[in-house]
Amino acid sequence: MEADRGQDIGWVKRAAGSHDLACEGGCDHVGARTVPPPSRRVIRRAAPADVLRLMQLRDQELEVRKRTRELVSKHRLRMKVSEAEWQWDRNKLTVYFTAEKRVDFRALVRDMARSFRTRIDLRQIGVRDEARRLGGLGRCRRELCCRSWLTSIEPVTLQLAKDQGLSLNPSQISGACGRLMNCLRYEHAVYTQARKRFPPVGKTIRTARGRESVKAWDLFEETVSLQGGDGEVRIIPLAQLREERRAARRAELDR
Template sequence: MPGVIEVRFKGNRRGAYAWDAPAAPRLHAAVIVEAERGEDLGFVHAVTGVGASACDGCDSCDPAEPVVEGERPCVVRLAGEADLAEHARLREDEDQVRRDVAARAAAAGLAMRISDAEWQWDRQRLTVYFTAERRVDFRGLVRDLAARYRTRIDLRQIGVRDEAARLGGIGRCGREFCCSTWLTQPGPVNLGLAKDQRLSLNPAQISGGCGRLLCCLKYEHQFYVEARKRFPKEGRIVTTLQGEEKVIAVDPLREQVALRGADGTTRSLPLVRFTAETRAARGEGTVGT
């Protein structure tokens, strides 16, 4: 039974490959793998169980896809120095390819922005990624590029979030984009996530490098939803030992409740103290010192 490894390519592109050998390759080792037409070079990202399926401890990873035995592509061999040298030459060439494709697209009057170009290691395929506001008829451009580079051309339209994942960058937190390092399926993000967490709704404050809402708005959302169930609703009138007061703010992280009395004075107290005071005001207990 062959093992399974996860191989990572340019732009955070990943794939699972069968490894039919006694010992699995080490992490980050360069390997030659089977491609749809020919061979490609990538780097080992995960080995055996980690590469074969997603963990079941959270829902942030890609779900494991069932694979029919014999249909999973295989690792051909470990890459040698000559293979890595060719890989480096291809990476150097891709920026010039991107500029050339962009110039040809502009000359053809196509409303598309070329984001990236990626050679397959054996030069049997050239994949060009682009963004566009609407559907683009690029059949003429494909024929032009096929004649120019004499290989199979694959033009792929991607969204701005996919573009950010491919190109990478540094987020507001000072770390690399989640989508370009570990977050393979960001999922939908909406403004309600920011509202539930009482975050600023200023787009400049809650948008990522792609211009869309930050994917990390989802990370702590469930905590806030569950935590707020223990707090009174803001704007509610409550009875405490100081009489009727209005809840003006709650802070789930600090476990604090801010109140305003009938005379306009405000105070902030821990949730535990607030709960004890409201219970005591109803005659259901006492408040300790």
């Protein structure tokens, strides 16, 4: 297929006509329109020799990363080289790196061009994008979501962990990239709705035993932990708590 100033190899992910991919209400919900065709033209089907050449280039990328890191050290640049990728025709070498600040790598590019004898494309990416490209296993022992199926990464904040009553220890809620895990968003909507059914933690309420403080609640077990004035803690079903509160209100009104 066509690539930037040359040719590259791609993989067919889906085959369909543009009319089959049309959005009924429009992808922007303005009006019906068809999906534009790809900007890159497919030249031909890759031959076994083409695939072999690609695999050989992939084998060389380890040495490319090593050599690039040596050049980075030589120029004393504060950047971390994470991945290198040859274009199939060797007309371009793309190197991905992370850095805390902007990096002036003009001298580095010149050295790399002399060393690899091709056009160099240095791309700075974030730590989340780096994890997506490199892959790995999460705390759940499954492949990283950003690598396996997530098409886009939405912002993840500490408030998501607070709403779910999770530990706020960064080491326990951070992913392989060092940022908050994407899965903190998955059940957040459920917890947000649940908070409307459960009494807030720390609130003092009136029950069949008098005034008790809400210590915690379990969304999946539908239970609430209460602590009375004598320090005793009891765990009761949410339905029972509702009934006790209704009974306590009726008793107060009857006085």
